[in-house]
Amino acid sequence: MEALLKLVHEDFELLVSCNSYDRIYRKAAECMRVEQDSEALLSYYIWDGDKAVLTFRGISIEKGAYVPSVFFENTDYQYWIHFKKQVTEACIDTPLRKVSDGFCFNEDAQVLYGHINYGNDIGRADLKIAYRLREGVRNIFSFGYDVLAIKLDYHSDLKHIIADIEAEYRMLSLDFFRRTHHSFSEKQQGETPDIIWWNLFREVNEEFVRAVKIVVDSPRNRIVCEEVYLRADKLKRLTPKLEMQLVEHRQESGHLYRTEVSTMSVDTFENRFLKYAVRFVMQKFVSLKERIMANYPMDSNGKFIEGLADTEEELKRLVYHPFFRTVGAFKGMNQESLVLKQGTGYSQVYRDWLLLTCSYDLEEGIRSLELKDIATLYEIWCFIEVKNLVQQLLGGEKVVVDNQSRMELNKHFTYSLAKGQKSKVVFSRRTSEGDLVELAEVIYNPREVLGKSSTETSIDHTYSFTVPQKPDIVLQLTRRDVENGFKLTYLFDAKYRIGDTDIDGVDVPPDDAINQMHRYRDALYYDPKQEGLPIKKEVLGGYILFPGNGKDEDVENANFYRSIEKVNIGAFPLCPNNEGSAHLLERFLRSLIWEQPTVQILQDVKSHKGTSLTIEKVGNILAVTVFENGEREYYDKFRNRENEIEYYFGKITPSNKLGLLNFQKYDYFVPVIKGQIRDIYQIDFCSVMYRKDLPHREGKQIADDDVRIVMKLVKPSYLIGSKQFVPLKSVLFPPRHWGFREFTSVRELLSFTV
Known part of the structure; x- marks a missing residue:
């Protein structure tokens, strides 16, 4: 399996491969009517730090330089990440379940591998590799690249589409929970849509919380005079008025004298603004988080949900911090403040607050925003x-x-x-x-x-x-x-x-x-x-x-x-x-x-004679050879058309075909028995599991790194009306050779029958 991209880091080595890359690249150039070295097919790659080295088919790539793109829409890519240091856990850091579920970490082999197909999502993509070293240190490495369209010029045509849509329907282009994102610049005037606020807060969350903690630990205060009543022996400074009162009440040892003492107070304009800003951000975040959880429950993975809960807890802890108990209510930005603009911690909170109250402009900028496919x-x-x-x-x-x-x-x-x-x-x-x-x-x-x-x-x-x-x-x-x-x-x-x-x-x-x-x-x-x-x-x-x-x-x-x-x-x-x-x-x-x-x-209207009938099913089909093994387990189940079958493939290794199989893209499964087909099953569930966690004979020796693709097959249907086995052309599935093939429809599959 040839690697298109190879990124060598001190902690790991990342390999990206795609079997159909050359064909896809040629097709993109043909669709755009450009040469294969055209700027329309260029992309740039960025990554964290300066220690990593990236190569494309052995040729070194400089960070940020424009080079021929590797990633395109609706294309399967295989990722193989081998860790050089001992790692206890590793995953792709993403809020999208459909991306995270496509990866599996083998701790024994120290390998994180998986597949990504970006579908119709084009734009910038960030592959964030999260891993925890055996010493307990958790690192996140980000690798960014463009995912280009095949049929349109991503660099110019997409901007034209977005500009036309935004001119008619502002905010209609925006979306949420996509695999790619686009850059935008903020505008100081205009409303702040919730989706803009959410994307901006994701970027400034950590620095906002850190700045608030700095202020809480070392707040600005001011001197205030406080009215108190003291006995004569407690008075430290006598004014002429107090001297007269002392003479007047010298016989009264318990008499209290009114005076003023200077104290330090945190109830300042800046701290009132801080209290208001933290409470507002917390309430806004909790409101949007609840809406996301209610409307995108199946799209969110577990780590993303845990991260939202941690952020909510952190914000609530700041809102109810004892420091704010002595700070009054904010009554509006009715004065200028050098402390807000220049003070340590205050200036960062103020900048983040201004950013979170901005509108947006879908022009090139430093912020990230997700668009519809x-x-x-x-x-x-x-x-x-x-x-x-x-x-x-x-x-x-x-x-x-x-x-x-x-x-x-x-x-x-x-x-x-x-x-x-x-x-x-x-x-x-x-x-x-x-x-x-x-x-x-x-x-x-x-x-x-x-x-x-x-x-x-x-x-x-x-x-x-x-x-x-x-x-x-x-x-x-x-x-x-x-x-x-x-x-x-x-x-x-x-x-x-x-x-x-x-x-x-x-x-x-x-x-x-x-x-x-x-x-x-x-x-x-x-x-x-x-x-x-x-x-x-x-x-x-x-x-x-x-x-x-x-x-x-x-x-x-x-x-x-x-x-x-x-x-x-x-x-x-x-x-x-x-x-x-x-x-x-x-x-x-x-x-x-x-x-x-x-x-x-x-x-001129012609008479209608109807349209031809079709037997096409919607969805991708995976046809797999099923042998008559010693126990006749799968063979008998498929021959008898059992309504539910748990089928698992052979062991996954970096060198075999199963390492290239994007198992999550298929909707239907067709067993090929002795070169013949009869039934088509719906794929109800598909995942990667260890072989030792699957049913096996007691006492059977199973390697710890034995990983299998598991599919739950349900609801068998006959492919043809005769309900009989139909032979396929032998070139597809040669006798006594195991293999699998992909078809986009039943019509395409049946076109290979004899």
Whole structure:
């Protein structure tokens, strides 16, 4: 197993490998239409300290230097960390359970190994290796790098997408619990969203607590005069007034005389601000922590939850510190204070407080913020592009826009774009009489209302009588040349995927995305709900929007574009940061809005013959050879189709194939028995366990470093209707050879049957 990256540290050695790296790198260069040494494919690496040495395929890499990227979206990477010193525990320090659960530490071998697939999360990633030396010292080493997109230029296209989304819907790009993050700069003016506050506090938490402790241990104080009553023998300084009182009451030994003494007090303006700031931060942190635990319980790992509890306990300990009992209430920042700006401890608390009250700007900065995955961002951006193109073609600023779209709070922390009628944007023109005449409307993700016999969508009088249908974008053009208020419906689906690149250099959309548009058109019907009136097809056309490239003249000759004229289903390339990318889509919309009369559009509609059925299952499939062993344990279980089987693989070693298996990505398991297949199982549970913790014969010798991948298989289903074993091509699983293969669908698997 060749290591792409090798980082040598005094405590450990990190190896990163990827079997498909060269293919992925070439594909990224092809999709972006750049040379393989282009700046679009560069990344930079940073790490803690100056003692570590990083190499890429044997070539030394300087810290912070831009070099060809290793990490890309939707790609499996294997990490192998071998410790040189004795370590009692090691893990990847991350709040994400799906990342931490992919790693396993073998203390006997002193190895931490695992897999990461960043999915559609692109941006900066920090691999934090946490380990405890045998002496008890716990260290955390951070290794940072870029995770690039394959289909878009991460360095320029992503900024364009975010800028367009933020201009329409501020904060919609932000997300939480992602595997990558992005830099942002703070702004002194504007509101402080909760997610911004949380990300900022994560960065300043330790220094804030440390600064408060410094102040509490050595606070600033001031001299105050305090009124007291003392007997004559306790008076230390006599004023003329006191002298007169002494003469007057010289016969009264118990008489008390009023005087003032100087004392040191901590009840200062600065300490009142400190008390207020600590209490506010504690209350805010506890409130957000409770919301995170309530809404992200399955995403958080145990160490992250423990860390939140420790931080809460530390903040509460400071809030209820005896020091603050003698400090009064803060009454506002009504004066300047050099102590807050320059005093030891005070200045740090004040700087952190100002930072926590900032807004944000998604420009390059030193702060970290997590964004939605690129597929979701691309979908929202496509909706905005279609909406803006329609408005521009209808007259730009002259058209009256009723933008009903809005954001909704998602899980009480981040925002999502409202769907269905809540996302509708209506375009109208005002007549000379002042009345509004509707021209078009655009809807994002029309919702469904389930009924007894049909599912009603957000498109007026439109139903699905089988299963719910969820196109990304709906465009309805209102016509009056055949019937007043008659609407033509067109569907768009934004797919952040590219199927292939044809011989003319044109990117092609995925086949399943085109098939989806066929299904949409055949599934959605117009039902006027009037007696005697039949239901009719509602959708005239369906189109894929995908981040493809190619010259306009070449795209026009591609099948996916020519099919639009023939059957009104096809695709349009649409890339951000590319002025000419939307030209074909704009020309098509212009033709629909201004050039084609309704009668011609309706006459061009072809009769529907239905779509081909598919047996594809959603999810990745792992096919594995099962031998007839001596005990016939697995062999008999699979032959008898037991409903629940606990299956574990062979021993994991750095040299065998199992070390490369990203076991957590699979949803289905297919046993290959004597080169034949019959059943497919759902993978209910998957983990890494020691062999000694699994069932075994009493007295059997098992090595301490014997680690296995364990899967719980449930709910077997037949792959084909005959319910018989079907032979596979021998090239996939040669006789008497154990092996495994990955398939993306049942259709792909069955294509290899004999």
